[in-house]
Amino acid sequence: MLPMERATVALMLLVGLPLAAQAPKGWQKGKGWGWIWGPNDEVGALNAIAGPEHVLRALGEIKTGRVYDLGVRIDHRSFKWPGHAPLVMMTFRSPDGVRRQQDPPAFTASKRQVAFHSCALFTSDNLGTQIDSLGHIVTGEDNHWYNGFKEADFGGDFGLRKTDADTIPPIIARAVMVDVAGLKGVEALPANYPISPKDIEAALARQKTDIEPGDVVLIRTGTCRFWGETGADHAKLAQHDSAGITLETARWLVEQKAAVMIGSDTTGLEVGRDPAVPDAAIPVHVYLLVEQGVHIGELHNLEELARDKVWRFTYIAVTNRFKGATAGFALRPLAIR
Template sequence: MDVETQAGLDGLSRRGLFGAAAAGGIGATGLGLLTAERAGAQAAGVPVKQWREGRGWGWVWGRDDEVGALNELGPELAAKALRLARGRVYDLGLAYDRSSFKFAGHARGEITTFRSPDGQFAEGDRPEITTGNSSRTSYASCLNSISDNVATQIDGLAHIYQGRDNHAYNSFKAADIVGDRGVLKCGVETIPPIVAPATLVDVAGFVGKDPLPAGYAIGPDLIRRTLAAQNVEIDVLDVVLIRTGTAASWLRGGGVGRNHTLLKRSDSAGISVSAARYLVEQRGALMVGSDTSGLEVTPPKEQLPGIGTSFNPVHVYLLVQQGVHILEFNNLERLARDRVYKFAYVLTPNKIVGNVAATVQRPIALA
């Protein structure tokens, strides 16, 4: 699939959009305003730069862009989010250790004590320990060997590749950007600090199956009915978090997801391709996430048109085609218990250069 076909949702490709702007004498600022006006966005005083209803985003931020939809972040959106905060803080991160459940395609984490108090004195290889240290001061440090795709995480735009040319977001090809020491484009260090309004869609609570059964597909109609029952709407540029109840299973596994058999069941519940398109193209979701390891239903119940079959078509759609980051394994249990459906979502991803996801994160919700 060529660049024009991949990026040109509804016939509006990156090249076509910027080419039309140049031909008409429209600068970058004017182009953003024009697109926002066409979007008819309902972001309540927040400028919308490039989202367009019926298209979403796509590859519209320029040939060298590595940020995607998060280019929409700004002071107005942060201020809107913080107006939702009234003093309650919710920890959305899940604790992780070497026994924790994970997607089988990722490495298990190991934590090793690299320096111990007794070991330093026994080895005697550090001058600060052996010389002028009559108080016997010592320290401990650990070595972490861990996948960048475990526990509470944000998927970066270099995570998924598609097509015979192995391209990621914005036509970046794996042969050009995936090195032996991480990725050279779209690494997690490019993800800005995130402060944005968010909406919880408690599907498990609405359908009365908590957690949702294995392979349970969440489509657009179910999302709409859940929102109606919650008496809330998704605003343009909201972070959208889908609750399946899987985090509750994680917490029952010693607090760190050790109960793999139980987790495997509900972890395969998730959104369909149609739901992903609805959230991005119709509702303007800035990011989409859930309390599972992969957000989408597995095995997939439908595919993206025009690209053939995929084991994770929602990832292809969000990360590759739209430049929308994915949030996984968020602990949504306390939010659901307190029926908090609108809140500020705050996440500052780590800046490990070259990682394709930010792993074992600790986002918070302010409500």
């Protein structure tokens, strides 16, 4: 950034002018983002909010210091999308085993009776609160994903070699929560409810807020109301989990509102069956991840935000650094108001 640009940003922050009221770099109204960041890019639309000026803009949303934990608690019983493996957690080492088997020797030789616990995990990288990497979904006969990366070139036995979850940068962004369940006056939206742009606009009007360019958008269906301790009530959760946004809504959020990430409180964000594209599988995932480079957030618990009527906040998420993973999983994103 040039000195004059830095001075302009500082002045805007000082007097409270909306830094991102103008179109973000690279975004075009009616087109969105797309593959605009160079042939080797693995970050996508989040490039638009990189830099200290955007972090300061995001932190400007904090007024009270109240922190909301958006992560869900998980265990081996937790509800998940059927295409993903469950969590299997086993005690690998226990105090009783360490002492009985006298292994490791350093512990059994100790006169202070010291031992330890250690667990082994087998799990999907798409479990619990998560952010999909841009390589999560492939399309076409060549199995390509964002930015034209192909399975033949960058697939492998040990995970993705391009746009894996490790490439998702730390996210510190302004965010808006859109309470569609609250708009409809229901605990949770019914199965396969298609959330339209009109629903989003009506919810925003009810909340007296709006989506600004460069925002993270989180949409509440009410599904997480039934998560409970660890999401064990699969039947109840399944009744509502298929509610979500349509392809039209995804396009509107990206091409008209310049959202850099879109998430919800369900396992898949999008409606189970989009009436406008009945022959397409997961069209919203294909559009956002592959075509636009917009990350998807899933299973974000928005219940406390809805209870306290918190519509705008600072969103912070840092994904775990598993090289090759298709999503940052078992996360605890924060909303700070």
